Ligand SMILES: NC(=O)c1ccc[n+]([C@@H]2O[C@H](COP(=O)([O-])OP(=O)(O)OC[C@H]3O[C@@H](n4cnc5c(N)ncnc54)[C@H](O)[C@@H]3O)[C@@H](O)[C@H]2O)c1
């Protein structure tokens with residue numbers, strides 16, 4: 001148990017903030033965790049379930065006296081929330097965020113931060129399709145990466161303390177530049193979500209034709225897509241609008257590959273399909289061997305070759 005901050009303020013009490021609260025408490029990383037949610041209903045729920053040591057009715061009250069403020073709201077409102085809390089931030093406070101996109105969040109937040117306040121953006125690569133104050137759990141970040149994205153002139157001690165916090169919550173940490181982060185995440189998270197949303201949308205259109213067959217006979221692969229496509233619409237709308245360039249670039253590459261596969265099917269080019277699927281299978285194995293997948297417990301026990 002090592003206390004890193006005396007007081008932490010969590011702004012926006014959804015999946016990530018609630019998981020952070022339980023993970024901070026599990027490891028005793030702060031003496032007090034204060035929370036703010038903009039809706040009275042969410043604040044009420046938080047009080048009922050014991051989420052946070054104290055729930056404030058305004059964001060300004062929540063950040064007053066905090067040593068660390070973590071913005072846990074959709075990326076599209078990070079700037080507006082910072083503008084609201086800025087006058088109440090004491091010198092020496094660290095502001096961090098958990099947004100899924102970094103460059104736009106940095107551009108939106110930085111102009112509002114008073115001198116003497118440190119900004120250390122971060123992004124935990126862990127989540128579920130659930131949202132809201134009841135969805136969090138202490139183990140969410142265990143053995144998952146949290147990327148720390150220092151901005152120009154970021155205070156080194158402030159960065160190290162944010163790293164220690166995430167490590168204390170169970171994460172592995174690595175530092176990354178914002179633009180690189182946004183390109184990597186476009187490939188590993190953002191475009192895959194868009195594809196899942198699309199596939200479930202297509203199936204929904206088909207359902208109208210085939211009645212309930214799509215749901216009735218939905219196979220495991222499609223079910224995985226429906227889980228991803230059940231993710232929060234506000235969060236994902238903001239992700240795509242904030243990471244436009246990288247998303248469109250990767251989507252362009254994806255479309256090219258899809259056309260190549262479409263052609264291979266039309267022209268009976270089995271070799272192309274087989275080579276392609278062999279390459280992608282190797283990627284899956286690499287992920288599992290690196291310990292980054294918890295959904296495939298039987299790999300290495302003589303399963304598929
Ligand atoms: N869900 C994931 O898988 C995941 C993973 C990593 C990072 N993130 C990032 O974490 C952030 C929070 O996501 P989440 O999954 O916890 O979402 P969530 O929907 O569970 O919670 C977001 C909270 O922000 C509140 N909020 C929205 N607008 C607000 C405003 N203007 N002022 C104050 N509060 C406001 C909402 O009411 C909600 O309580 C997002 O930026 C998201 O990109 C999400």
Ligand SMILES: O=C(O)C(=O)C[C@]1(C(=O)O)C=C[C@@H](O)C=C1
Nearest residue numbers: 100124125126127128129188189
């Ligand atoms: O597991 C999930 O449900 C997630 O989508 C989590 C996930 C991801 O794509 O891996 C989603 C968004 C984030 O910014 C980080 C993690």
